[in-house]
Amino acid sequence: MGAVLDTGAKPGRLALPAEGALRDGLLQAFEQVLAYARAQDALADPTRAVHEFRKSVRRARALLRLMEDVVGVDAYASARTTLREVHRETSALRDRHVVLGVLHGLAPADGDADADADADVGADADVGANAGGPGTGDMDRPVGLAALVGTLVATIEAEPAPEAAVVAQVLARGGQRLEPLPRLVAGGVPRRLGWDPLTAGLAASHRRGRRRLRQIERGDDSDPVVHALRKRVKELTYQVELFAEVGGARVRRRRKRLARLSEALGTVADLIVARAYVVEHSRPGSDQAALIEEVERTRAKRLGRALGRAESLLDRPARASARKITRAARKRRR
Template structure:
């Protein structure tokens, strides 16, 4: 990736103002989703967490470009908000996994029967077939409020200007982390490596999507990363399901030996395929953001 030339920070009417707008929009989006949680808890929690991921990706682009202390505070608040919503997703995630065609028809049948007997997500108090309406609204409201203050402080810093070369360097560092996770996955194929690879790919994807919105990369730059993130999501879904199965009482785990073995084979096969198919993308990394030329054609 070729870095843009060093130069003065863009003024508040350029990159800094675009970042201010994104952070402000994100704050309002989190508040709106928290307000909807009582009526639509599952969708609100899902969208709330997606918005947190996107905001974290944008905030991480600011490393090295703004003061470290408020940036670290914003990152910590966003991580805390995400962790606060983890339990709300347990039942919803398991229901979605048990509806998935990617686990195989016979596996789906036996797993749904088993979890219907167990009646709850292992390790939590959330029923597999229940909505978390009562708990979702206050949790999201608290998480949105906690994130809002630090994001507002970060907006003020962005208003002082943000250098494009700093954004480019942060993006390249994100791509390098994705490349390292890809190599570890190809070499060892361990579950934590697969999860980490997906996480890093999603960070690059969300960063590129925002950079495309403000015209600093072409829209197509994020598409391959988005496709890979989606396909990796199918693999990590299987891993999450395996974790849920492994948390079942011993008698249920024994009855699901064949199912667990088949799910593990599916994980290994899909992972090998993705490591091979997306090697060129991982080696190439992310494109450098550049200021658009006047009259330049869009994708």
């Protein structure tokens, strides 16, 4: 690959350079996002390091999926497996933070916390990772329920968080596995590469998300389906992100709208994780049932809002939408 070109994007984001061969630009984006993952300093800030590492791996997975039709079968399968396994190995490092965020969000607060959360998402949906949990501060909860939330929070906080050195070891092992992937993928991509496979890949991601949305609209809003919709939206968000800087204002607006939807679905996913923790770590009884009911009510409310956004973004012709994005990027590249 040739010299690394400045894309003007924020650090850690996927970005296609505005000049050079298309093949080189895609491989550069893949290499840079993995380099960003490997550069995370867990000793300085373990929570942020895990968050940025996981996002970078997801971005790499999304770009690999976009290039599925142009990467050799063996290289694609090997890279996909590695990325999936590395991401999974960091999941436990994040769960404690997620559950605490949700439980803190269930504490009473002044004002409309939902409105505050939406305002935060509007500012930049790529920052925060639902760290504060979904706000439900306008609820009037029984004293016993408040006590249960407080007990669960105290229980989690009493358990030591993973030491920074342990987190650093996990990320270092993952980073070692990521290091050879750019060369592996580059070896499977043909020397001459056109835009049509990227348009087709973008359209396919759009359709996968729309299928999950339709499944929920038909009445199946089970946890696995909601998780699947969130994954598909994240994947599409990162793929559109690749073209955002070079594609112009319209493509950037679409990326931002998709990122807001991804964040909205993220709050629902965090509630699902927290509910499982409540079931596992609290005694069955009226307080536990009331807390689970509250989590479920908040889940339904949040999911309803997210589905409204999803409908406006995904209920459109996939091929035409993808073509607009890749055409805008193609026109502006030199």
